[in-house]
Amino acid sequence: MPRQSGTVIAVMVGLAGVLALASTTVAADGAALWEKNCASCHGADGKGDTKAGKLTKVKDFTTADVSSTLNRDHVRQTIEQGVVDKDTGKSRMKGFKDKFSAEEIDALATHVLSLVGAK
Numbered sequence: 001m002p003r004q005s006g007t008v009i010a011v012m013v014g015l016a017g018v019l020a021l022a023s024t025t026v027a028a029d030g031a032a033l034w035e036k037n038c039a040s041c042h043g044a045d046g047k048g049d050t051k052a053g054k055l056t057k058v059k060d061f062t063t064a065d066v067s068s069t070l071n072r073d074h075v076r077q078t079i080e081q082g083v084v085d086k087d088t089g090k091s092r093m094k095g096f097k098d099k100f101s102a103e104e105i106d107a108l109a110t111h112v113l114s115l116v117g118a119k
């Protein structure tokens with residue numbers, strides 16, 4: 001085999017790697033993850049105006065007193081660990097640590113912060 005074809009193959013393998021990386025980034029789509037896993041309780045808009053949202057008594061993320069308490073660390077931590085009722089010890093929102101990768105959790109946090117207009 002001539003030398004050049006080795007180079008061509010190496011370039012192609014490199015390109016495939018770049019494409020694979022690009023598609024992982026696209027996969028961590030915060031808005032889509034939110035729709036699928038969170039909107040049933042929190043609502044598409046984060047207001048929690050859904051049947052499950054009312055049952056679980058979620059807060060309206062978009063009100064100033066809630067949005068002002070939401071920062072990236074807190075949101076990520078909540079997504080990872082969920083929410084446990086302090087009085088009853090019952091889970092109000094399950095944690096998603098085992099379900100999502102760090103990138104997905106970050107993408108979700110970005111989406112939550114964009115919904116509430118927090119930084």
Ligand code: HEC
Binds near residue numbers: 040041092
């Ligand atoms: C079974 C319903 C349910 C689902 C599904 C759910 N949550 Fe929650 N979530 C709650 C409840 C209940 C609370 C606690 C009350 C509150 O803060 O609104 C909460 C709290 C939060 C908080 C913290 C708010 C604060 O002020 O501390 C964040 C952030 C959050 N959820 C994000 C998410 C994300 C992101 C998803 C999807 C990956 C999700 N939730 C899925 C019910 C749910």
